[in-house]
Amino acid sequence: xxxxxxxxxxxxxxxxxxxxxxxxxxxxxxxxxxxxxxxxxxxxxxxxxxxxxxxxxxxxxxxxxxxxxxxxxxxxxxxxxxxxxxxxxxxxxxxxxxxxxxxxxxxxxxxxxxxxxxxxxxxxxxxxxxxxxxxxxxxxxxxxxxxxxxxxxxxxxxxxxxxxxxxxxxxxxxxxxxxxxxxxxxxxxxxxxxxxxxxxxxxxxxxxxxxxxxxxxxxxxxxxxxxxxxxxxxxxxxxxxxxxxxxxxxxxxxxxxxxxxxxxxxxxxxxxxxxxxxxxxxxxxxxxxxxxxxxxxxxxxxxxxxxxxxxxxxxxxxxxxxxxxxxxxxxxxxxxxxxxxxxxxxxxxxxxxxxxxxxxxxxxxxxxxxxxxxxxxxxxxxxxxxxxxxxxxxx
Numbered sequence: 001x002x003x004x005x006x007x008x009x010x011x012x013x014x015x016x017x018x019x020x021x022x023x024x025x026x027x028x029x030x031x032x033x034x035x036x037x038x039x040x041x042x043x044x045x046x047x048x049x050x051x052x053x054x055x056x057x058x059x060x061x062x063x064x065x066x067x068x069x070x071x072x073x074x075x076x077x078x079x080x081x082x083x084x085x086x087x088x089x090x091x092x093x094x095x096x097x098x099x100x101x102x103x104x105x106x107x108x109x110x111x112x113x114x115x116x117x118x119x120x121x122x123x124x125x126x127x128x129x130x131x132x133x134x135x136x137x138x139x140x141x142x143x144x145x146x147x148x149x150x151x152x153x154x155x156x157x158x159x160x161x162x163x164x165x166x167x168x169x170x171x172x173x174x175x176x177x178x179x180x181x182x183x184x185x186x187x188x189x190x191x192x193x194x195x196x197x198x199x200x201x202x203x204x205x206x207x208x209x210x211x212x213x214x215x216x217x218x219x220x221x222x223x224x225x226x227x228x229x230x231x232x233x234x235x236x237x238x239x240x241x242x243x244x245x246x247x248x249x250x251x252x253x254x255x256x257x258x259x260x261x262x263x264x265x266x267x268x269x270x271x272x273x274x275x276x277x278x279x280x281x282x283x284x285x286x287x288x289x290x291x292x293x294x295x296x297x298x299x300x301x302x303x304x305x306x307x308x309x310x311x312x313x314x315x316x317x318x319x320x321x322x323x324x325x326x327x328x329x330x331x332x333x334x335x336x337x338x339x340x341x342x343x344x345x346x347x348x349x350x351x352x353x354x355x356x357x358x359x360x361x362x363x364x365x366x367x368x369x370x371x372x373x374x375x376x377x378x379x380x381x382x383x384x385x386x387x388x389x390x391x392x393x394x395x
Contacts, residue, residue, distance in 0.1 A: 005365060006313070006372045013317025014373060017121045021183040027190045032107055039104060040111040048384050049113035050126050056105030057130040060137040063098040066091060067144045072294055074156070077147035077208035087144065089204060095141060096200035103193040106131070116384045121316055122373050125309075126381070128174070129366060132308035135170045136301025139163055139230075140294065142196060145203050145211065146223030148293070152212045153223035156293040160281060162227055163297055164274050165234045167304045171311060175266045176242040178315040179256055180249040184241070188233045199226075266314070266321040269307045273300070273328055280335050286347040295348075299355040303327050306362045313369065327358050 023029065043052070070076060070091060075084035109127060113119040139162060146153040154162075169186065177183045202210060211222040220228065246263070249255030256263075277300050281289040289296050307325050314321040334350050337343055343350070374381050 003364075003368060004372065005369050006376075007319075010313060010317040010319050011373070011376045013319050014121045014376070016318070017316050019119075019121075019124060019183075020181060021185055023185040025185065025187040025190060027187070027194070028185065032190050036104070036108045036111055040108045040115060043108070043112055043115075045116055046384060047112065048380070048382050049109040049116070049118060049123050051382050052105045052109040052112055053123070053127050053130060054382070056102040056109075057134065059098040059102045059105075060134055063095050063141060064137045066094065067141055068294060071144045074143050074148045074159075074293060077145060077211075078153075079209075079212070086208060089207070092145075092200050092204035092208075096197050096204060099138070099141070099193060099197045099200060102134075103190070103197070107190075118379070118384050120377055120379055122370065122377055122379065122381070125312060125316060125373065126370060128312050129305075129309045129369075132170060132312070133301065133305040133362075135167050136163070136297065136305070138193070138196060139166055140297055142199065142226065145199055145208065146221075146226065147208070152214075152221040154227050156289050156296075157281070158227060159293065160277075160289060160297070160300075162230055163301065164278075165231055167301070167308075168270065168274075169234045169238045171267065171270050171304075171308050172239055172242045174308065174311050174315055175264075176245055178266045178311065178321060179246045179258065179263050181255055182245075184245055186238050188238060192230075192233075262320075265323050266311045268323045269310075269325040269328065270304060272324070273303055273307060273331070276328065276331050276335050280331075280338055283335075283338050284347055285338070285342050286344055288347045288351060292348060292351065295351055295355055299351060299358060302355070302362050303331070303358045306358070306365060309362075309366065309369070327361055330354055330357065 067087075070087050071084075073084070075081040076087045078084070106127065109123070110119070113123050140159075143153075143159050148154070148156055148159070169188075173184065173186060214221055215225055218225070246255070250257055277296075281296070303325070306327055310322055310325065313319075331354065334347075334354060337350075338347065370381055378387055380387065
């Protein structure tokens with residue numbers, strides 16, 4: 001018997017769902033949307049919006065695997081570790097192209113949906129669900145640019161904290177929507193992706209050593225400056241705006257006006273996840289984060305995506321958000337072992353097994369949810385055509 005992830009209440013909630021968003025970003029409104037309105041005219045009408053969404057995501061995945069093959073430990077751009085060869089220069093141009101087109105495809109899928117009259121809750125869920133996983137792939141691509149272990153970048157611990165900040169910003173946006181009913185699109189979305197594209201291009205033309213300097217006046221390296229800008233965009237701008245919008249919805253009684261605990265439920269699984277990974281990183285006898293940072297980041301980012309996807313489902317269907325994600329149970333057991341037993345190299349095997357497990361579970365969840373919702377809405381996922389309704393039975 002196939003596992004069903006969407007209850008009747010959730011499916012009924014999707015039937016009533018109406019998309020509502022607010023985008024006040026100048027870059028989005030005056031630069032990107034006019035460009036996307038022009039670009040989408042060149043798409044054939046037979047291309048389904050979800051094809052664009054998935055193609056953009058696959059570009060980020062392809063970029064990730066190439067970086068993993070050539071720079072597994074983030075040392076390729078670090079001159080203090082000559083045992084690791086620098087990345088071939090073509091990779092930077094390829095990464096720039098992947099980032100650019102992933103951004104454009106993600107920005108035009110909704111416009112293609114309106115052109116082809118195929119807008120649906122499934123398209124939004126598909127888009128934002130894949131975006132939640134992209135919060136892993138995009139930042140760690142930048143880490144290959146600035147590298148680790150040198151005087152011109154940040155260590156794996158600070159990159160770990162930066163990843164958590166990016167993911168917190170993502171889930172906070174959907175926590176905001178869960179409480180207000182409105183998706184306030186972050187200003188940093190377009191700016192960050194355009195900025196990363198330009199960084200890859202600059203690295204292609206100038207080489208990775210172009211970032212090996214200290215910025216005058218502020219005494220920071222480009223890697224540290226990138227970290228500071230990203231952290232400020234989250235903690236100094238994005239999160240305060242989320243909290244303000246939720247506060248206004250309570251003040252004006254325009255949102256759900258849930259109790260304090262109920263309003264925070266969407267954040268609880270992510271907070272628990274980040275706490276467990278932080279305890280593991282700080283308590284590891286094997287120094288797991290420094291020895292295998294990429295694997296550690298992938299495990300954390302994948303389970304975060306699953307948590308975020310479930311939050312998005314509850315927000316769109318107007319159902320109660322889960323306060324705990326069962327994929328955290330093995331993580332809790334591993335952390336308990338780290339705290340009580342000297343696991344040594346066994347930590348690596350457990351991390352590798354856990355990473356495979358959560359990736360498989362998350363992919364199964366994603367495929368199943370998309371299939372269940374497409375069947376419920378009677379639409380195809382990757383086609384603009386609609387299924388032919390079953391003929392009524394004759395009696």
